[in-house]
Amino acid sequence: MFKHWALSALLGILLGLGGVHAIGQATCVSFTSSLSSFPVVSNNRATPILLSEDEWPGVQRAASDFASDIERVTGVKPSALNYTAGQTPNIGTTAIIIGTLGQSSLIDGIVNRTNLDVSTIEGQWEAFLTREVTDPLPGVSNAYIMIGADKRGTIYALYDHSEQFGVSPWYWWADVPTTHNAEIYVASSGCAHGTPTVQYRGIFLNDEQPALQNWAMVMYTNGTGAALTGSPFNHYFYTALFELILRMKGNYLWPAMWASAFGVDDTQNQPLADYYGIVMGTSHEEPMMRSIPVEWDLFGVGPWDYSVNAQNIYDFWVVGAERAKPYENMFTVGMRGDGMPLAGGTNIALLEEIVADQRQILTNTYPTVNVSTIPQMWCLYKEVLGYYEDGMTVPEDVALMWTDDNYGNVERYPTVEERNRTGGAGVYYHYDYVGSPRNYKWITSSQVAKTYEQMSLAVARNATRIWIVNVGDLKPYEMQTEFFLAYGWDSSIWNMDNLDSYIVSWAVREFDLPASDAQEVANIIAYVTRFNARCKPELLNSTTYSLYNYREAETVLAQWEAVNASATRIRDQLTSDMQAAYFELVYHPVQATYTLANMWISAGYNNLRASQVIVSANDYGVEVESLFEQDYELEVEYHTILDGKWDHMMDQTHVMYYYWQQPQGNTMPFISWIQSQKLALTGAMRILLENSQGAWPGDNQYDCAQGYSCPNPTVYLDSYVPAGNRYFVVGAGGPNTFSYTATSNATWLNLNNTDNYVSLSAPEQRVYASVEWSQVSDVQYALISFNATVEDQSEMSFTVTFIATNNIAPSGYVGFVEGDGVVSIEAAKAARNTSVDGVTWTNIPNYGRTVSGVTPWPRGSADQNYSIGTGPSIEYDFYTFDAYNDTNVTVTAYLSPSLNALGPDRPLAIALQMDSDDPQVSYFIPNAAPGSLPDAWNQWVSESIVTVPMTFYAPPGAHTLTVYMIEPAVVVQKLVVDCGGLLPSYLGPPESIFMNGTA
Numbered sequence: 001m002f003k004h005w006a007l008s009a010l011l012g013i014l015l016g017l018g019g020v021h022a023i024g025q026a027t028c029v030s031f032t033s034s035l036s037s038f039p040v041v042s043n044n045r046a047t048p049i050l051l052s053e054d055e056w057p058g059v060q061r062a063a064s065d066f067a068s069d070i071e072r073v074t075g076v077k078p079s080a081l082n083y084t085a086g087q088t089p090n091i092g093t094t095a096i097i098i099g100t101l102g103q104s105s106l107i108d109g110i111v112n113r114t115n116l117d118v119s120t121i122e123g124q125w126e127a128f129l130t131r132e133v134t135d136p137l138p139g140v141s142n143a144y145i146m147i148g149a150d151k152r153g154t155i156y157a158l159y160d161h162s163e164q165f166g167v168s169p170w171y172w173w174a175d176v177p178t179t180h181n182a183e184i185y186v187a188s189s190g191c192a193h194g195t196p197t198v199q200y201r202g203i204f205l206n207d208e209q210p211a212l213q214n215w216a217m218v219m220y221t222n223g224t225g226a227a228l229t230g231s232p233f234n235h236y237f238y239t240a241l242f243e244l245i246l247r248m249k250g251n252y253l254w255p256a257m258w259a260s261a262f263g264v265d266d267t268q269n270q271p272l273a274d275y276y277g278i279v280m281g282t283s284h285e286e287p288m289m290r291s292i293p294v295e296w297d298l299f300g301v302g303p304w305d306y307s308v309n310a311q312n313i314y315d316f317w318v319v320g321a322e323r324a325k326p327y328e329n330m331f332t333v334g335m336r337g338d339g340m341p342l343a344g345g346t347n348i349a350l351l352e353e354i355v356a357d358q359r360q361i362l363t364n365t366y367p368t369v370n371v372s373t374i375p376q377m378w379c380l381y382k383e384v385l386g387y388y389e390d391g392m393t394v395p396e397d398v399a400l401m402w403t404d405d406n407y408g409n410v411e412r413y414p415t416v417e418e419r420n421r422t423g424g425a426g427v428y429y430h431y432d433y434v435g436s437p438r439n440y441k442w443i444t445s446s447q448v449a450k451t452y453e454q455m456s457l458a459v460a461r462n463a464t465r466i467w468i469v470n471v472g473d474l475k476p477y478e479m480q481t482e483f484f485l486a487y488g489w490d491s492s493i494w495n496m497d498n499l500d501s502y503i504v505s506w507a508v509r510e511f512d513l514p515a516s517d518a519q520e521v522a523n524i525i526a527y528v529t530r531f532n533a534r535c536k537p538e539l540l541n542s543t544t545y546s547l548y549n550y551r552e553a554e555t556v557l558a559q560w561e562a563v564n565a566s567a568t569r570i571r572d573q574l575t576s577d578m579q580a581a582y583f584e585l586v587y588h589p590v591q592a593t594y595t596l597a598n599m600w601i602s603a604g605y606n607n608l609r610a611s612q613v614i615v616s617a618n619d620y621g622v623e624v625e626s627l628f629e630q631d632y633e634l635e636v637e638y639h640t641i642l643d644g645k646w647d648h649m650m651d652q653t654h655v656m657y658y659y660w661q662q663p664q665g666n667t668m669p670f671i672s673w674i675q676s677q678k679l680a681l682t683g684a685m686r687i688l689l690e691n692s693q694g695a696w697p698g699d700n701q702y703d704c705a706q707g708y709s710c711p712n713p714t715v716y717l718d719s720y721v722p723a724g725n726r727y728f729v730v731g732a733g734g735p736n737t738f739s740y741t742a743t744s745n746a747t748w749l750n751l752n753n754t755d756n757y758v759s760l761s762a763p764e765q766r767v768y769a770s771v772e773w774s775q776v777s778d779v780q781y782a783l784i785s786f787n788a789t790v791e792d793q794s795e796m797s798f799t800v801t802f803i804a805t806n807n808i809a810p811s812g813y814v815g816f817v818e819g820d821g822v823v824s825i826e827a828a829k830a831a832r833n834t835s836v837d838g839v840t841w842t843n844i845p846n847y848g849r850t851v852s853g854v855t856p857w858p859r860g861s862a863d864q865n866y867s868i869g870t871g872p873s874i875e876y877d878f879y880t881f882d883a884y885n886d887t888n889v890t891v892t893a894y895l896s897p898s899l900n901a902l903g904p905d906r907p908l909a910i911a912l913q914m915d916s917d918d919p920q921v922s923y924f925i926p927n928a929a930p931g932s933l934p935d936a937w938n939q940w941v942s943e944s945i946v947t948v949p950m951t952f953y954a955p956p957g958a959h960t961l962t963v964y965m966i967e968p969a970v971v972v973q974k975l976v977v978d979c980g981g982l983l984p985s986y987l988g989p990p991e992s993i994f995m996n997g998t999a
Ligand SMILES: *[C@@H]1O[C@H](CO)[C@@H](O)[C@H](O)[C@H]1NC(C)=O
Pocket: 051, 052, 053, 054, 060, 080, 081, 082
């Protein structure tokens, strides 16, 4: 049923219905009248808003935002007043009536009087409905009523409409302009939403230095911050933040805590949150609504160690509970040492005692309330997870908060036995992180598809009580943050095939783009987050992408350049009022990360060319210097748009990490200068080969194993190499300009750029060699001669042997074909797919490092696993030749780093089978001690992949590789068959040529 709903909402998006802004939710707004619509603003008149004096103050406040939003769109502001019982309101015959069931006497009265059916929302957490009713009040013939089942239900009804009217949740936080319309109408049938999928949906402002803190210091303080803490996060800051959270339909916050204490920084913070309707929590290591370490450092007595200082810590927590008592909270229970495991060896018993004491404090604080009904959460982070796995008991009503590995891979979801706890379970997720293997807090680096893949498991496995995402400095993770909250709001809307439409409709909402341009923005976001997710910008270095194998680095750069060109094209057609929003949300992340990647790759080429003694090293060096300055200029641009509104928001350092922690400044990648006035010992002409880091003529450690007196090189090309050719670099080994010719002695060998100049100003020429395969039978040899006429020097000549192998797959063959001694298969390109028990290997578009990922789907709640060879399977056909004379091949599966999220007795596993041989199984994520991660984990998350090799017997010919499901939640991105030719690279070889049977 929800599918139908999602489909019609989607159709609305695709048809661009009336310019209404919505991302997936059902819509009920239009900008022209119809028979079944109710006017919000018509003929320059805004329909008045009626509320009730006994309404929640937070709803009164949101209603005033609602009135302002109507004015933002139409220029006309509705009047708003409280209804006095029994009277005829002096507003004319129509009204918008807003109220909360059971709270607003106005709404309760109308429900009574009109017999309105509110059973669909009554008692439902945060549900709402809206619709037109007739004769709701004396003198009012028609009203559009907006009813929430509770306080936030009403608030969400209002903001949901505001969004559809044209006010983005990010109108202030990302400067998204409001689209103007003279009139607004709502459908008489209204909009409705039931209880959200996830009860508490929140963000964690963490790692909030330097950007957010420095920015807020300028924006919200006179430069000094709070008296005791120096924090700038006062109620002015939180006023803006709470509104944003509610507009995104979030309800929960872990406040900034590095150098801040929410309850101390500004005594208005806690009551303000409650007034707005935000449930406050504290992070996983800050029990009982007090900040750690800031508040403990200010007010604590003795060590933060319950085994020796229980009474002082107990008293400290009593203050936290009493202080929070008037407000809506989610209490963090448990205890961690200050970022470290607790002292002493009796941790489990001690933690159980601590939680018992904390619950006693809650019982004393709320004497009339059953402690089991007070929202409490225990985050099983790092070592605490270990204690839990070792048998620590957790009270049934406390929500178990599971965490990811800080890199977006959830460590544990509830097992089947854990799913019926009354406290439920939650997930703490990261878009931003400080710690090993490396911080990532500069820029957006999380893929929506990956977030969906992980959080859909949370839905399937009932971890839906609490979701919180660490958003670091808040900007620039705007869209990803909203997706996280939107998916938690209603997981039924989103599936792997319409995730793209999330970003498309987001781009339409933020920039008013036509569908094709919005799709282009979605592609830009998909690419830039892919590039940043497969290697976090903070982890990039000059050799991440291979500088010589598979043209990897240059392909990566070309892709980035294309994304940049596309982002620039969109920017150039946006009106000036859209520029700031587009810069913040799309353009800056593209430009900044493209610049950084270009800088690192250029540094790599500088280093490589220097070692190869080609003077182009200096051009790359200059490029690095210029990109290093450009990187800073982009930061300055961010800080100066809109008269400096976002000054400091890009303060985060991001160039050149020496260890996991951020550098204290940006330093340029290492570069080397070549003495370009001095001629190379072996003369002016330098020759480089593809897939080699050597250089000829003369000695180079990579020219042959011996490293000196190496023979002239041989280059191989076969008929199924994806690039279709080989290149040579003719480079300048010094200041002497030379002209060169490249010639071959074979008619079947084509060379381009055969006749050109190389000089200090054009220090590299590329010569591409390709083959007329129709003229080559089997294996043929040719010689390529490079001859140089050098200024002031004698002529030079250099010869390379070229071997062409014409492999021919059988006519009509369908499948991948070996080229360059490998078969590289993107997992999406399966030949056959066999379901078992309704579970099918299914493609997740835009997921992972290269194209997509396939995973067994659906992830039912049963978490079925299979013995080898019996599970759902997916097959890939490929064809190999005998180029390497090898009957054994190594198949490497490129798998997502995921964790044994069903507990230690369910390690992830996969089975591969070659043809009809016995399948081989790999439990590829080894068990680690409870609460810790496998040894290789840092490498796996740094590279965003786990590679699992298996060796099979596969003589030349046609083969089928079958992947079997063993455990759920395994994602396969790529499969590489090494027939003897595999070369090192970051992403693996480019996809092999696929024969579709017609050639
Ligand atoms: C309605 O009454 C409440 C409580 O007195 C007040 O805070 C609020 O501002 C009033 N609302 C309007 C629209 O007058």
